[in-house]
Amino acid sequence: MADITLNWLAKVYPGGVRALGGVDLTVRDGEFFALLGPSGCGKSTLLRTIAGLEAATGGSVHIGGRDVTALPPGDRGIAMVFQDYALFPHMTVTENIAYPLKIKKVGRAERTAKARETAEELGLGHLGERRPGQLSGGQQQRAALARAMACHPGVFLLDEPLSNLDARMRLEARTFLKKLQRELGVTTVFVTHDQAEALALADRVAVMEGGELRQVGTPTEVFRRPAGTFVASFIGSTPMNLLEARVTDGGRAVLVAGRELPVPEHAASLVAEGEKLVYGIRPEYLRWSDEAVGAALEGTVSVVENLGSAQLVTLECADGTTSVQVVVPEDHEPAVGTRGWAVPRGERALLYRDGSLVTAAPAPAAQVPA
The missing domain is CATH 3.40.50.300 (P-loop containing nucleotide triphosphate hydrolases)
Structure with a gap:
């Protein structure tokens, strides 16, 4: 032993x-x-x-x-x-x-x-x-x-x-x-x-x-x-997208780059209305769409990188301050300047609070004595 x-x-x-x-x-x-x-x-x-x-x-x-x-x-x-x-x-x-x-x-x-x-x-x-x-x-x-x-x-x-x-x-x-x-x-x-x-x-x-x-x-x-x-x-051949987010709709959604996305199931009962978090999603867990999709990040393609069997697409989001990367299968890559939508696989999205994965409800606000 x-x-x-x-x-x-x-x-x-x-x-x-x-x-x-x-x-x-x-x-x-x-x-x-x-x-x-x-x-x-x-x-x-x-x-x-x-x-x-x-x-x-x-x-x-x-x-x-x-x-x-x-x-x-x-x-x-x-x-x-x-x-x-x-x-x-x-x-x-x-x-x-x-x-x-x-x-x-x-x-x-x-x-x-x-x-x-x-x-x-x-x-x-x-x-x-x-x-x-x-x-x-x-x-x-x-x-x-x-x-x-x-x-x-x-x-x-x-x-x-x-x-x-x-x-x-x-x-x-x-x-x-x-x-x-x-x-x-x-x-x-x-x-x-x-x-x-x-x-x-x-x-x-x-x-x-x-x-x-x-x-x-x-x-x-x-x-x-x-x-x-x-x-x-650090982990992953392409880094995880880490995007600023805010909890909305009574805790049922997170606002990311001006678009509302569903709260991941693992965190559904652990976030509070108005809470500021980081929304994490790997490029491999985003699906590219040429057509408008409701729960998706919208933007314009700024860079396309060849990964061999796939392409890494950088999408400049419509809010003007956020970019997201998407892995797109070969022969399906969009051209630079194309408008498109990155659709997250909700079960693969993660939320981070103060740099750590959300695994507990937020601490209650301190009560100020009257």
Whole structure:
């Protein structure tokens, strides 16, 4: 069993720079878990603190039920793969894979045999005598993974291991990595800034901002129901439309860009007449119409972007201050300057209050004493 439990884990650098602000998190045994966020959000620091490469300034790290907070990296039962793979350039592939076993004082014959066996498992058997400089990026990545696997760790920690690969190679490596993790069943924590990568690979995702966890959930959960406007704007190949709104019609509708739209079902009993909110709807959950539709956003097409199998249309709304993006199927895209309507799928719309998803009724107004 190799679950990971973090209790109020904090990291503050000299000068008072806070990298982690008290992280509470559990990664389940055998889970593929992604830490996702923009550069500087603290995800790599969190990974390095789990590994013991950074010393925590508060809180604790437990791996497999064992408190490892004060243990050095070599005693934590983990293996780490870095962004640049960190292969020794003067060693062969076999020697690189065998190196962690050498550190553990495993005999030469045994570690060489184990390294060759692991290399075969990852399709590197024929490259055992080559050095890293003679390998492609994908082959170097596999060599780094093989080195990590050779010790049979309880936990894999992967720090953006795909970021140095070109687009085609990244897709191939992504498929390989997910299949490998499933076969090994090793608890894996994967750091990335690429949300498509996180959604494709992970069983669960933690979205980070400013050293804090903003949401933890399955890829489906964080995509369909972002807990806050930061997550909503960060997750998705096209950002969610986040539009100023006001509750009208006795709480049955929201006024968005001068048009009344139905209140989403999840928030129907949680909003108040006149309340100011943010209306969120993904471009994928808007339908394009060339004809007037009642509950829709009206405007003029200002930009059409080719996404390959679809088009991303930017609609400048009739109120003159709001724009909304719509994903339109290929061969159905409108021309720039065309008038049109973006029709939301009501069950996919979300409402946000003070940056957070509306999940409770607004607090009652304070009573002023007479």
